[in-house]
Structures are given as structure tokens and as C-alpha cells.
Amino acid sequence: MPDIQSLYSEKVMDHFRNPRNVGEIENPDGTGHVGNPICGDIMELYIKVNGNTITDAKFKTFGCGAAIATSSMVTEMIIGKTIDEALEISNKTVAEALGGLPAAKMHCSVLAEDALRSAIDDYHSKQKKGKSKAKAKKK
Amino acid sequence: MPDIQSLYSEKVMDHFRNPRNVGEIENPDGTGHVGNPICGDIMELYIKVNGNTITDAKFKTFGCGAAIATSSMVTEMIIGKTIDEALEISNKTVAEALGGLPAAKMHCSVLAEDALRSAIDDYHSKQKKGKSKAKAKKK
Amino acid sequence: MKRIYLDYAATTPTHRDVVKAMLPYFSDSFGNPSSIYSYGQESKGAVEKAREQVANLISAHDEEIVFTSGGTEADNFAIKGVAYANPERNHIIISSIEHHAVIETCKFLEKRGFEITYLPVDKDGLVDPDDVRKTITDKTCLISIMHANNEIGTIQPIKKLATIAREAGVYFHTDAVQAAGQIPINVDDVGVDLLSMSAHKLYGPKGVGALYIRKGTRLVPFMHGGSQENDRRGSTENVPGIVGFGKATAIALEAMTGEIERQTRLRDHLITSILEQIDGVRLNGHPTKRLPNNVNVSIDYVEGESMLLNLDLENICASTGSACSSSSLEASHVLLALGLGHEQAHSSLRFTVGKWTTEEDINRVLEVLPKIVARLRAMSPLLKSHK
Amino acid sequence: MKRIYLDYAATTPTHRDVVKAMLPYFSDSFGNPSSIYSYGQESKGAVEKAREQVANLISAHDEEIVFTSGGTEADNFAIKGVAYANPERNHIIISSIEHHAVIETCKFLEKRGFEITYLPVDKDGLVDPDDVRKTITDKTCLISIMHANNEIGTIQPIKKLATIAREAGVYFHTDAVQAAGQIPINVDDVGVDLLSMSAHKLYGPKGVGALYIRKGTRLVPFMHGGSQENDRRGSTENVPGIVGFGKATAIALEAMTGEIERQTRLRDHLITSILEQIDGVRLNGHPTKRLPNNVNVSIDYVEGESMLLNLDLENICASTGSACSSSSLEASHVLLALGLGHEQAHSSLRFTVGKWTTEEDINRVLEVLPKIVARLRAMSPLLKSHK
Ligand SMILES: Cc1ncc(COP(=O)(O)O)c(C=O)c1O
Numbered sequence A, B: 001m002p003d004i005q006s007l008y009s010e011k012v013m014d015h016f017r018n019p020r021n022v023g024e025i026e027n028p029d030g031t032g033h034v035g036n037p038i039c040g041d042i043m044e045l046y047i048k049v050n051g052n053t054i055t056d057a058k059f060k061t062f063g064c065g066a067a068i069a070t071s072s073m074v075t076e077m078i079i080g081k082t083i084d085e086a087l088e089i090s091n092k093t094v095a096e097a098l099g100g101l102p103a104a105k106m107h108c109s110v111l112a113e114d115a116l117r118s119a120i121d122d123y124h125s126k127q128k129k130g131k132s133k134a135k136a137k138k139k
Numbered sequence C, D: 001m002k003r004i005y006l007d008y009a010a011t012t013p014t015h016r017d018v019v020k021a022m023l024p025y026f027s028d029s030f031g032n033p034s035s036i037y038s039y040g041q042e043s044k045g046a047v048e049k050a051r052e053q054v055a056n057l058i059s060a061h062d063e064e065i066v067f068t069s070g071g072t073e074a075d076n077f078a079i080k081g082v083a084y085a086n087p088e089r090n091h092i093i094i095s096s097i098e099h100h101a102v103i104e105t106c107k108f109l110e111k112r113g114f115e116i117t118y119l120p121v122d123k124d125g126l127v128d129p130d131d132v133r134k135t136i137t138d139k140t141c142l143i144s145i146m147h148a149n150n151e152i153g154t155i156q157p158i159k160k161l162a163t164i165a166r167e168a169g170v171y172f173h174t175d176a177v178q179a180a181g182q183i184p185i186n187v188d189d190v191g192v193d194l195l196s197m198s199a200h201k202l203y204g205p206k207g208v209g210a211l212y213i214r215k216g217t218r219l220v221p222f223m224h225g226g227s228q229e230n231d232r233r234g235s236t237e238n239v240p241g242i243v244g245f246g247k248a249t250a251i252a253l254e255a256m257t258g259e260i261e262r263q264t265r266l267r268d269h270l271i272t273s274i275l276e277q278i279d280g281v282r283l284n285g286h287p288t289k290r291l292p293n294n295v296n297v298s299i300d301y302v303e304g305e306s307m308l309l310n311l312d313l314e315n316i317c318a319s320t321g322s323a324c325s326s327s328s329l330e331a332s333h334v335l336l337a338l339g340l341g342h343e344q345a346h347s348s349l350r351f352t353v354g355k356w357t358t359e360e361d362i363n364r365v366l367e368v369l370p371k372i373v374a375r376l377r378a379m380s381p382l383l384k385s386h387k
């Protein structure tokens, strides 16, 4: 009799079964919305930033096993990292941290990377606005 | 387990295993040579005629199982028959007498019919010559 | 935990009696059916008996059955066979919900000079016979419309469609891979010229199928080679596979009436209960003109594969769209053709019951599925934006 | 009376260990390899393991192996696949002793605008590499020359031929259905681009084969459908068949060296003894560049089928020409290409030994055959006319 086989690695399945940091953050410092219904993967990523460090992250994902697991993994990876450190994370690093993904599913890990960049962009633009507001106040 | 099957009927195999009337007739009253090497079937049929009745027949055949069995069968069928009765034998009658032939092998039964007709033609033409000789002698 | 298999439309386990029927033909009666010695004729006899059994299932004549390597080959053979046999005609009509085996074959021909019409279907997946009638031209060589759809189970009005084709003097092919063995088919009654079947969908082995070819149909071979299958398909016959297919059709024919009733009951129980117990569910496919074994629903806000994986963790096997397209990332072309949005198409779940499905299996799904949906909805960004 | 099977080139019994390896995949691990649940992934794993085993046999990479329904499909796939992928080229070169699967495929293409060159062979069945070189034009897309011939066992100088093709920038395909599993093949060493195999010729099941496709080879699919086999061949995988093929190649690889020696000895014993004991016998095929298992002789004045039937009555299975052409009535195109007359071609007898052939089997043939020949010669009209 053959061995039990699975499409995904154990690590992926662990994150799929017990996704970390599911949910939303009230008043997040940055939010990323990526994906589109045509490919069937949609992700929202929320981050909280203190100083230059990501102190919290949460996600919501509509998508396949790989999409959910990479979403979960990316939140776990960025919490505690500085924004610059977080920007070094690529879809490859996420996939590697999950023990690899099936070739056909590698594109899902791009979703997580995109969401991360989009949330950080959002954070930066909020920062700018905040600073200009602050500047405006000082005047 | 499946039944033992055979390409040919029992009757065909009987004639194939124990072909009747193999050989040549010395000074035959009629001989038929038919077939050609391209199709791989060649038959010679010899007949002895007394009055109007075929009293003996022998054959030699280079050919497949169906060719040998129909050769054998046709000799058995014609011995004792008048020339006219023999002419009524067709490839179908021979095949039927053998309990049928596979569709792909029906053409072999034509060989036997052709050989028979050819032998009878030869007999007729010898008769004519014989008569003319006889006539010639009488003159 | 007992495995609950609810993906009978993807493939079926080979019936134990079928395997038993096949076994002697591997190592014992292994002769080549083309060989003239008795050993080969034994195999030939077995193949011919199977041909009769398969013909019986659809009320065809033995000599109208050509064995193939499966449903896909039967579809390729029918379509390319007719296309190449009728060089003066280059138009083919198919529905937009055909199996990939039909669609991809037509796309291949499209690149090589053929014109293909892809007929729309209504919201339940039905082809409109009038559409067929209107699109026939004097260039049309073939109409190919599937008997029953593999994803949504919708059964087409094949007799009506075939009649239109016949009146227009156009060949009619139907992919009956999902219908054969499940619902009664009589090729003379419906009047199709070509019909595809596959053994592994009816408790026979994988890798065997058949094409029914009505006597007199002009068709070029697809598999060129030796003179097997009456010169219509080269290659040494898959004797054990063919014997298994024959046996499976015999079993299917005998069990059909009972199974239709039993499976329809299970199907309707599952459909009704899912619709009752979960909000935001749409039944895909026709409510009554559907295969006795097919349940297909779209569950709002939840992606199909994530449901499948969760069901798999509970040892329940289901499918989202066609099993064949699971490695593709596009939403099912069948669901999109029904008019579903992409999100709904990605949210589909198919359960197909079969011979060994029990009431308890269905109840187990009903126990597990609502929880899975709730859990996944809790993490769905779509739900919030719709609130 | 013990059955003596000497027609291993027509088909082989499936090895008992192969059947054992296949069995779990019929009714237990029956999942569709395209399904994402673990049940389906189990089947997928089994298919991938088999792919590795088959690749091993010919020193290929796993991803260069595409499973098919047999040798015929592999040949059709290779030839049509290259022909359709290279629309600017329409010339194909094959030898005149190819299997029907190659010849009939080319004849089909010939009717559809392709030009086919049929290369002659010498009296032993060898293609002259210079002929290949001379016939290549800038329209040539493919050269297809079989590795070893199924009727006469002659082994071609594949490496030389493939090198000529490569230097000219033309794809090279070889039908290795008879060679694979019998003699060593290393696709990188010989440098072929495409290579056909069939499981049932090497103690695997009927209805499974494979096409080796060198990485980078431009090829259009033959079996259009789902995205199985990396999008190169649609249709639900024949999992048990593929597993059996894999196992059979593993066994073949292990046994090869020993079997070559053993079978060559049996072969040569049979050839030498027939030539000694019977007058008017010609050995067909090359005396040394031939498969270890092949004996093919023409026995003057006696027709092949009548010898076969007589041998069958003694429970000995042999063949005259290719088993595939036994329902055709023409003499073997292979024997005619050697320059034999029609009578000699019709007088051919092929014995092919295999794994379970013993010295006693050969001796039994030598006891029986001279008597059969004598009996048939006594009723042969040819003998007399040659006296
Ligand atoms: C409707 C339909 N047609 C064709 C096929 C192809 O059959 P097979 O997998 O036997 O090639 C399938 C199943 O995959 C199917 O459901």
C-alpha cells in the first residue's frame, strides 16, 4: 500500500489548519488589499507599527490552501521586524519558510508579498500625511 | 477461465489436420492451377472423369489453413458427382460444408471454386481436342 | 476515521467483481488477440464478449463499438475523425460547457482552419435546441453536445438535438462519459451517430473507454497503426481493461434502476439540507434534469479549494469544478457559462455520490460542512465587504 | 501438453510481481491523481514513482516521460506532434520497415499535404546512414527510424542516424517498442529526441506505453483534453497500468544483462539447428545485429499460417510476420523490403523467446518443426514445380 501523500507540506497544512493572526486590526497603521476575484485569491493585511517596528499583523484571505497558509506565515514573519527588515521578505522567503509549495501554487505566495508591500506603502503614505498634519499644526 | 477458442471451426481443423485426397493424379482428365504467390495461396486440382462422373480428385495446395481445408473439402464434395452437379458448387457451398469460415478468410474458398472450374474447363477442352482427335482419326 | 468518498464523478473504485474478471488476462490468458493460435483467439473471444456487453448498455450493435484508452480518446476520435473525413466541411458546433476533451480538440482544429461555434447555455446549463438549429450552415460537419455535464450534472435534451442534426444531414456526437452506466441510453432511440464512454466512471478500470460509431458513419481513424478494432483503431488491445469494462457495463445495467432511485434520494437529501443549513448557497445545474449522483453548490464568500482541504482533513473527498482542471487556476468554464460571477465560480463545491455512498456519509458531510464554512467565512475578506 | 509460448514479440505475459504492484490501485487507492485530497495525491505519487522507473530504463529525466496508451499512441504522438508543431516544414523521413503505427500515421499525413520518404534497407534490414543524410532537405521536420524491428529483430545504428539528424537540425524519433527493456538504451548517449515504448512488450500490462520527449522538443499534444501529464496528454491517468509499467521497467533493468546472454544462446541454438535440420531455409534479419530474442526464417515451399496452425496443434505459439498484420492478407512489408520474393515472404516463421523460455522448449520445436515442414511440403504445388 502506498504512503499517505499530500499536495502540501506539513508546515503548510499546519498554517492552513491553524492560521495565525486571522482577523482585522482596528485603526491599523497600514492596510493592504490585493488579489482579484478572477484568479480566486483575495487578501487583506493589517499592520500596527510602533517606532519603526511592526508590532502586530492580522489578515483575512479568500483563497486556496496555499493562499491561506502564506497569509498566515507572512504575518508571523513580520511581527517584531522593522519595516526595512519586512521589506526584505519575498514570496520565495515565505514559501521557503513553509517548507516549499507545489509549483502550480507558487503564484499564491506572490499574493502575500504583494499584500505586505501594499500594507507598508499604505503605512508610509499615512506617515507622510500624519507628518504634514503635524507640520500644519506646528505652524 | 475462458473457453478454448479457435480461429477455425472444428470441421475446418479436421480437414486441415487430415486433408483428404492430397496428391497428384497421373494422366488426369482435367487439371486446374489457380492462385498467385502475391496473395500467398496456390492450388492445383486434378480430376479423373468417367462418363460424365468425377471418379477421383486430388489436390496440392500452398496456403493458409482455410486454403488447405477448402481444397480438401472440395475434392471430397466432387468425387461421385457429375460434371454438371460439380459446377453447382460455389465457394459458399464449400464454406458452408466446412461449418463456416472467418470473414477475412472467405476469399480462400474462392480459390477452391476457381480451381474446380479451371479443372472442369481443362477437362472440357481436352474432351474437345480428344473428340477432334477422334474425329481426325475416324476420317 | 472512515474515508467518505463523494467524488464518484472524478473516478470510481473498480468493482471487485470487475477486477476478478480482469485477472486471468494479465499473466494467464495473455495472448495477443491478433494472433491466430488458440491462445490469441482466447483473448479475442474475451474482447468480443466485452464488446457485446458494452454495446448492450446503450442498445448498439457489437460492431458499432470501438474500444479506446478512455473518454478523452473517444472524444478526440469522434471529433477529429469526422472533421478529417469531410474535407469539404469545416464547421463544428459544440456547447460552451463541454469537457476539456471536446473543447481542446476543437481549439486544436480551430488553429488548423476549422470554425467552431460555442453555444451558450441557460442558467441551469441547458442548450437551447433553437440555437443549434440556427447555427447550422452547409459547412457544418459535426455537432457535439454532451449527454450530461461532469460538473453540474445537467442532462441535455439529446434526442431533440440529435433530431435537429439528422434533419440537417449533420453528424451528431455526444460525450456520454458521465451519463453512461448511470442513466438509460438507447442510441437508436435518441439517434446519435457517435457517443463516448469511459470505463473508470462506471466502476471499470482507468485507461479504457469506447466510441460508439453508428454503422455507415464516415470517420478517419485517430490512432493509426495495425488493423485492430476492424481497422478503426491500431494498437494491441488492452485485453484485461476491455474485459473489465465489459463486466462493469453488465453490472451497471443490472443495478441501474435501483441505483437511480437510491442515489437520487441521497442527492436530494444533501442538496436540501445544505440549502437549509447554510446561508448564501446556490445550487448549480438544473434542479431536476440532473444526474442522480450530482450535487454542485456555490457557497458565498468561501473559496472552493480551502473547503476541499478542510473536508479532506475530515476524510471526506469532494471536488471543486472538474477534477481535471484542478491544476489550472481559472474558475470553471462551466460555472462561468451559467452566468455565475468569478467569486461564485471559485466558491463551488461538488459532491458526487455513488454505489457505496450511505445515508450516514451524507449526514457526516452535513455535520462537518457548516462548521467549515463558518470557520472560513470568519477569515473571508469578502464577507465583511458585503455586510 | 505444456504450452510453449514463443511469441514474446507479439506480447508478453504480465509479470506476477507487476500484477501484484498494480492491484492496490484498482479498488483501494483508486483516487484520481488530479484530485487535491490526499486520496488523489496518493495516486499521483504512484504515477510519479513509475515515471522515475520508466525514465531510469532509458537514462532520461522523469519530466521527459509522458505516459500513453501504448506504443501505437506514442508513435502517433511523436510523429503528428512534431508535424503539427512545425508548420513551415512538411517532409518526414522513415524507413520502409517501420511498424504500422509509424507507416500508417505517415500515410495519413501524406494525404494531408506532407511528403514522406520511405528509405530502403539492405538484405539484412539495415538502413544506410548515407541515405538518411542525402534525403534531408530544408523542409524535413522529422526522421523516424525504429530501434529494433519487430519482425526480423534487426537493430539499427541509432546513434549514427540520430547524429546525422542533429547535425541537420532535424528531430529524430525512434520506435523502441521492441528494444526497450531488452537491450540497453541511453537516450543521451544515442541522442534521440523522441522514443516510443510499450509496457506489454516487457512483461508489463497491455494498454500502457510512454513517449520520451527530450526537454525543449517542440511538440503539439495528440490527446487533447485535461491538463494531465504536464499539459501534454489529456485523460485520467491509467494508474494501475502506469504503476505496472514502472514496476516492469525496474524488473527489466535488473534482469537485462543476464537475459541478453541467456536469450541469445537460445536464439542461436534455434537458428543454427533449424538451418541444419531443414533444407531451403533462409534466416531473415541481420545475423548478429539482432535482438537477443528474435528468430525469423523463411522455409521454402511452405506457407506461414499453415505452419503456425500445425505448431498450435502441438501447443507451440509462433508467428508469421507481425501479429498485427495477421488479419491482413498481404505478405509482410518488412520481408518484401529485404528483397524476398512473395513466396518466401509468405513462408516466414518467427519465434521470439523470452523470460520463461527454456532449452527444452527449443528442443521441442526442433523435434516438431521438421515433421510439419515435411508434411506440408508433401502437399505443396511449389516444391514439385521447383524440382
Ligand atoms: C464528460 C467527460 N468527458 C470526458 C472525460 C474524459 O474521460 P477520461 O478521463 O476517461 O479520458 C471525462 C472525465 O474525465 C468527463 O467527465
Ligand SMILES: Cc1ncc(COP(=O)(O)O)c(C=O)c1O
Residues within 6 Å of the ligand: C234, C235, C236, C237, D069, D070, D071, D072, D073, D075, D099, D101, D146, D148, D149, D150, D175, D177, D178, D198, D199, D200, D207, D209, D324
Ligand atoms: C515496433 C513496434 N512498434 C509499435 C508497436 C505498437 O505497440 P502497441 O501494441 O503497444 O500499440 C509494436 C507492437 O505491436 C511494435 O512491435
